Amino acid sequence: MRKDIEVPKVEKVHVAAVREFNKDFRVDEWNTYIINNKNVSIEMILIVAKGYDGTKETSVMRHKLEKLPPHSFAKIEFIQDEVLGLNNEYQVTFFAENKMFEKAFVFKKNSVNEANKKELPIIPKLGILAE
Template identity: 85%
Template sequence: MKKDIEIPKVEKVHVAAVREFNEEFQAEEWNAYIINNKNVSIEMILIVAKGYDGTKETSVMRHKLEKLPPHSFAKIEFIQDAVLELTNEYQVTFFAEHKMFEKTFVFKKNTVSKDKQKDLPIIPKMGILAE
């Protein structure tokens, strides 16, 4: 029975951490973004975010986006610096082309830092893609 269930592979959808200047607080901060680099919209996007490391664990945060057009991105949440010392997971579920997709994107602990930033797809800024 399980062998009959098709689980499509998530391609061209990413989660990225981007360092940005916050005008309101006059400070640099990390923000998580979801990137849709597909040629189709993704819909009913559910994102469950959490951080953990042994006995330390953050609150579970849930986010929902109705639709993300092709070749676009959207901010998920602000990431506190203290949370970057933990492994951070973003479990993303969405629909595209009449199928449901799911993938867990992971930022391993201490991997989000200014010196590891690279060019990102779609977003015109430097950042770090989750694995």
């Protein structure tokens, strides 16, 4: 019966990696953000993050946001440099307009680097969008 469940296509919601200076530790680090570029709020946002490549796998991290207003963004997590050599997947599930949406956003291994940075929607910094 799962085939009978319609899951609408995710549009105007993104996951991005941004290189930022950490004042406390005085280092540049990569952070991931969820971006809501929709004209409506998204709610009950569940994010499951993991890194993998063949036999290597990171711990699974779970994050929850109650609500993300239209045209806004929120930090998900810091990414350690050691896991940038893995595929990093962010499974995002949320509700908008009384419908459930779900999408897996992936940063392919070694794609999060300075050379791949470009303008991002909403966030006034350069970064990388997950596929």
